[in-house]
Amino acid sequence: MPELTLNTIPIKAAQAIRQAGFLAVLTGAGISVESGIPTFRDAQTGLWAKFDPRELATPAAFARNPKLVWDWYAWRRELVNRAKPNAGHRAIAELERRTPRFLLITQNVDGLHRRAGNRKLVELHGSIDRVKCSREGTIVTHWQPTDNVPLCASCGAPLRPDVVWFEEMLPGGALTAAEEAARHCDVLLVVGTSAEVYPAAALPSQAQAAGATVVEINPNRTPLSASADYTLRGPAGWVLPALIAALER
Numbered sequence: 060m061p062e063l064t065l066n067t068i069p070i071k072a073a074q075a076i077r078q079a080g081f082l083a084v085l086t087g088a089g090i091s092v093e094s095g096i097p098t099f100r101d102a103q104t105g106l107w108a109k110f111d112p113r114e115l116a117t118p119a120a121f122a123r124n125p126k127l128v129w130d131w132y133a134w135r136r137e138l139v140n141r142a143k144p145n146a147g148h149r150a151i152a153e154l155e156r157r158t159p160r161f162l163l164i165t166q167n168v169d170g171l172h173r174r175a176g177n178r179k180l181v182e183l184h185g186s187i188d189r190v191k192c193s194r195e196g197t198i199v200t201h202w203q204p205t206d207n208v209p210l211c212a213s214c215g216a217p218l219r220p221d222v223v224w225f226e227e228m229l230p231g232g233a234l235t236a237a238e239e240a241a242r243h244c245d246v247l248l249v250v251g252t253s254a255e256v257y258p259a260a261a262l263p264s265q266a267q268a269a270g271a272t273v274v275e276i277n278p279n280r281t282p283l284s285a286s287a288d289y290t291l292r293g294p295a296g297w298v299l300p301a302l303i304a305a306l307e308r
């Protein structure tokens with residue numbers, strides 16, 4: 060697989076995407092970097108710098124210190140609500156408009172793909188904008204303002220973000236749709252993920268085993284880089300618009 064510099068999009072990669080009857084896209088935190096949202100791997104900023112996100116995004120962390128976890132999500136929600144979709148998000152919305160069959164599979168919880176215009180998408184890890192009862196699982200849209208963790212009005216359990224934490228099962232429907240797309244797509248475009256979090260990280264090998272062409276977009280090498288058919292080494296906000304331009308040639 061040819062590793063490419065910023066100024067070349069391989070003709071064959073562009074051709075594969077242009078000719079794809081069914082294009083699937085898998086995104087990770089990297090696609091939101093150019094919207095100002097830190098990835099899980101980047102050091103967190105400010106008061107959260109001393110915390111490892113993978114230690115906070117767990118049921119055990121929430122059970123141990125619900126307020127710490129609730130406040131961490133409130134800080135991220137604020138960051139996300141101030142952020143705007145970037146050129147990479149907009150390019151993926153354009154790909155949906157251009158492709159007969161399309162599915163966007165995102166690991167991100169920031170909602171920026173939907174704000175950029177994608178509609179055919181599954182959110183494997185939930186959404187930071189939704190809140191649910193930690194006991195009943197019901198989605199809650201209003202709660203009493205409090206300096207502590209708000210409690211469920213019907214059962215009194217603490218509320219929590221409606222995201223999938225480590226060691227939690229993914230929403231069945233979303234994972235099934237993602238695996239179905241991996242097995243049937245012609246091309247899987249993998250953008251901005253370290254390809255280390257399962258079961259999402261298994262999707263590219265499932266797609267390749269079913270005969271799909273796998274194209275990776277990432278400024279850094281990942282465990283996927285060695286097996287991807289094409290690796291476009293650069294930031295999503297630059298490479299994806301260049302890919303759209305290459306589709307026009």
Ligand code: BV8
Pocket residue numbers: 086087088089090092093098099100101116166167168184222223224225226227228229250251252253254255256257258276277278279281293294295296
């Ligand atoms: C589960 C929501 C069953 C919360 C998240 C082996 C097999 C199967 C499972 C496991 C296994 N080993 C361990 C597990 C369990 C675990 C797992 O995979 N652990 C990892 C650490 C090994 N998986 C789970 O627990 C999953 N559930 O398997 O259930 C089960 C049940 C019980 C016991 C065991 C299994 C649940 C996983 C979901 C966790 N929740 N998010 C929240 O967001 O707060 S995951 C979270 O981390 C994010 O959602 C994100 O998906 C993930 C980080 O991954 P990335 O998105 O890739 O982001 P990252 O920061 O890592 O990388 C960013 C990339 O962007 C980098 O490559 C960088 O180079 C690139 N980049 C930077 N700038 C740019 C860029 N790219 C493009 N443009 C740029 N400008």
